[in-house]
Amino acid sequence: MDSNIQNENSVPKEWLENAIFERHINYIEYDKFTDPIEIGIGGFGKVFKCEWKDIELTVALKCLKVDTSIDEKTIEDFINELKLLRSVSCHPNVISFYGVTKDSNGYYDMVLQYADDGTLRDYLMTNFTKLQWKDKLYIAKEIAFGLLFLHDNNIIHRDLHSNNILIHQKQPKITDFGLARQMNEISMTSNSAAHGMPAYIEPKCFIDPRYKRDKRSDVYSFGRT
Structure with missing residues (x-):
């Protein structure tokens, strides 16, 4: 694995970009998602239900907040959650993590499994x-x-x-x-x-x-x- 991916002390945004570039994290183009419907608020921002049109799958996009400036700590916390999800989402009782996308505002969003019965x-x-x-x-x-x-x-x-x-x-x-x-x-x-x-x-x-x-x-x- 690339040393930049292993380095937990690297700048958060650089870590994410390197992980995507090296294909350690799946990246999905934002235009692959259609029909967004807001379904909740997460720790970092809004959560939207969308249709992933290429594979006909309903997913949830967990988005970074766009109504405030995104500081380094917010990005770091977002990436910490992403790292943990990547390591445990294989379990049937943990929400599935499909990858990340970058929305029209230039912020990265997590692409997660959509739960059809809610909380x-x-x-x-x-x-x-x-x-x-x-x-x-x-x-x-x-x-x-x-x-x-x-x-x-x-x-x-x-x-x-x-x-x-x-x-x-x-x-x-x-x-x-x-x-x-x-x-x-x-x-x-x-x-x-x-x-x-x-x-x-x-x-x-x-x-x-x-x-x-x-x-x-x-x-x-x-x-x-």
């Missing part, structure tokens, strides 16, 4: 009375399998809740890795409670500002979900 929260609100206990157990088990796969790859999600789990053809898919980190990248002095939904954050994060989230933190969030 787990919406799915349960719509279908809860129809679901049997075996169906609910299946959902919980599949989320646990996805979370175990992340942890086996030393990835901590740090923002797991029912809006960051999608349902596609009745299969749970963990998504939104904006706060996720590799275990060796988490600082002992970082304030773990600074980001995420408070109801899903383990109480110790609010007691000790130096507390470092680990795999147990995700398990707590999973239990709350």
Whole structure:
């Protein structure tokens, strides 16, 4: 693999451009996507449902914000999520990552699997009375399998809740890795409670500002979900 791709300390935008040039990340021309419909807001900007016309596939484009200036830190966080997705999206309980595109504003967007039943929260609100206990157990088990796969790859999600789990053809898919980190990248002095939904954050994060989230933190969030 090219040394520029391996260098995690390289300038974020250069890393992404090198990764695309060396074909380590799939690049799809923006004009391949049609019929955009806004479906939500992600950590970096809006999410659109689009049709990938070449292969007749419905996808989601997760876009960098275009209403504010994009600084280096925003690009770095975007690429961190991209790197993590690239390494774990092969699992059936993690949202699939197809590549990146560059929109008409010149910003890179992630091309992701579109989940036809939306978030787990919406799915349960719509279908809860129809679901049997075996169906609910299946959902919980599949989320646990996805979370175990992340942890086996030393990835901590740090923002797991029912809006960051999608349902596609009745299969749970963990998504939104904006706060996720590799275990060796988490600082002992970082304030773990600074980001995420408070109801899903383990109480110790609010007691000790130096507390470092680990795999147990995700398990707590999973239990709350």
